[in-house]
Amino acid sequence: MSDDAKQRKPRTLHVRRGVDGGHDGLPGSRSRGEAAGGARRRVLSAGQYVDGVLAGDRVVLARAITLIESNAPAHQDLAQEVLTALLPRRCASVRVGITGVPGAGKSTLIEDLGTRLRARGHKVAVTAVDPSSTVTGGSVLGDKTRMEKLAADPGAFIRPSPAGGTLGGVARKTRETIVLFEAAGYDVVLVETVGVGQSEVMVRSMADFFLLVLIAGAGDELQGIKRGVVELADAVVINKADGTGVRAAQRTRAEFERVLHYLRPATEGWTTRALTASALAGHGVDEIWAMIGEFLTKARAGGAFDRRRADQERAWVRALVEEGLRDRFRAHPQVAAARQELEDQVARGELPATAAARRLLDLFGQG
Ligand SMILES: Nc1nc2c(ncn2[C@@H]2O[C@H](COP(=O)(O)OP(=O)(O)O)[C@@H](O)[C@H]2O)c(=O)[nH]1
Numbered sequence: 001m002s003d004d005a006k007q008r009k010p011r012t013l014h015v016r017r018g019v020d021g022g023h024d025g026l027p028g029s030r031s032r033g034e035a036a037g038g039a040r041r042r043v044l045s046a047g048q049y050v051d052g053v054l055a056g057d058r059v060v061l062a063r064a065i066t067l068i069e070s071n072a073p074a075h076q077d078l079a080q081e082v083l084t085a086l087l088p089r090r091c092a093s094v095r096v097g098i099t100g101v102p103g104a105g106k107s108t109l110i111e112d113l114g115t116r117l118r119a120r121g122h123k124v125a126v127t128a129v130d131p132s133s134t135v136t137g138g139s140v141l142g143d144k145t146r147m148e149k150l151a152a153d154p155g156a157f158i159r160p161s162p163a164g165g166t167l168g169g170v171a172r173k174t175r176e177t178i179v180l181f182e183a184a185g186y187d188v189v190l191v192e193t194v195g196v197g198q199s200e201v202m203v204r205s206m207a208d209f210f211l212l213v214l215i216a217g218a219g220d221e222l223q224g225i226k227r228g229v230v231e232l233a234d235a236v237v238i239n240k241a242d243g244t245g246v247r248a249a250q251r252t253r254a255e256f257e258r259v260l261h262y263l264r265p266a267t268e269g270w271t272t273r274a275l276t277a278s279a280l281a282g283h284g285v286d287e288i289w290a291m292i293g294e295f296l297t298k299a300r301a302g303g304a305f306d307r308r309r310a311d312q313e314r315a316w317v318r319a320l321v322e323e324g325l326r327d328r329f330r331a332h333p334q335v336a337a338a339r340q341e342l343e344d345q346v347a348r349g350e351l352p353a354t355a356a357a358r359r360l361l362d363l364f365g366q367g
C-alpha cells in the first residue's frame with residue numbers, strides 16, 4: 001500500500017465511547033459495586049490470561065479482549081503484560097480485511113467463507129471495525145444474525161467492533177485483539193469494515209489481503225466508489241451474482257478488470273483481480289479462497305508478506321508515538337496557556353504561523 005494511504009490519519013469519525021472497566025469482572029466493576037457477575041468472578045492474573053488464551057479457552061479469550069478494550073490505565077498495564085507474553089506465541093495466520101458499502105453482503109460472505117474454512121480445519125476469528133453507529137443506525141458490523149452457523153461453531157470466534165472514543169482507539173483495540181486471536185490459534189482472521197470513510201485505510205493497514213465487496217450498480221458501476229479505496233484492494237468481488245443479478249455482475253466485473261489494469265496494484269507482485277460471487281448461494285466463494293491462497297504463496301515466496309507485516313508494525317509504532325505526542329502537546333500547561341494568544345496574533349496577521357508554531361514547540365520541548 002502507498003505511504004500516502006498509511007499516513008492518512010483517521011481523525012474525524014465519531015465512534016462510540018470506550019469503557020473504563022466494568023466488564024467481565026475487571027477491577028472497575030467491583031469497585032462500582034455491581035452485583036451481577038462482578039463478585040463471582042475473580043480478576044485474572046497476567047499468567048492466567050496468557051495460559052487461558054494459549055489453551056484456546058474461549059471464555060478467557062473473551063475476557064482478555066475485554067481487558068485490552070478497557071481504557072483504564074491499570075487494565076492497560078496488565079493488557080500490555082499479557083500481549084508481550086503472547087506476541088511470540090502467535091500461530092501463522094492470514095488476516096483478511098473485507099470492506100464495502102453496507103448491504104453489499106460482507107457479513108453473508110464471511111458466514112459462507114468462514115463455514116467453508118472451518119470444514120477445511122481452519123480456526124476462524126471474525127471482528128469488525130464500525131466507524132460510526134450513527135451512520136449505520138446501530139452496530140450492524142460483526143452482526144451475528146448474518147453469521148449464525150459461524151457463531152454457533154466452537155472453532156470460530158466472533159467479536160463485534162470495539163468501542164473506542166477515537167478511531168485511533170479502535171485501531172489499537174482491533175490490532176491487539178488480532179494478537180489474542182492468533183495466540184489462541186485462530187489461523188484465519190477476518191476483519192469486516194464499512195467502506196464509507198477512513199476505516200478501510202485502517203483495516204488495510206492491518207490486513208495481509210484486502211477484499212472490496214461491491215454490487216453491480218444501476219448504470220454507472222464505478223460511481224460512488226472512490227478510486228483510492230479500489231487501490232487499497234487486492235481483489236474486488238462483485239457480489240449478488242445470482243438470479244436476475246448475474247448478467248449485471250458479470251458486466252461490472254469486466255468493467256473493473258479494465259479499470260484495474262490502469263490502477264496501481266495494492267501489493268507488489270500481485271495483480272488486483274475482479275471476481276463475481278454469490279455469498280448467499282455460496283457461488284464463487286471457494287474461488288475467493290483459492291485466490292487468497294495463490295496470493296499467499298506468491299507473497300510469502302517473494303518476501304512481500306513478511307515485509308508488509310513488518311512495515312505495518314513499524315508504521316503502527318510511529319502512529320502511536322504521533323498520537324501520544326499530540327495528546328501530550330494538547331495537555332501541556334505552558335502550551336495551553338500561550339496557544340490562544342499566539343494563534344490570535346497569527347490570525348490578525350501580526351505573526352507568521354511558522355514563528356508561532358516554533359514558539360509553541362519550544363515551550364513543549366522545555367518540559
Ligand atoms: N441475492 C443476494 N443477496 C445477498 C447476497 N449476499 C448478501 N445478500 C443480502 O444482502 C443483505 C445484506 O447482507 P449483509 O451480509 O448484511 O451485508 P453487509 O452490510 O455488507 O455485511 C442481506 O439481506 C443479505 O441476505 C448474495 O450473494 N445474493
Ligand SMILES: [Mg+2]
Pocket residue numbers: 106107108140141142143192
Ligand atoms: Mg455486515
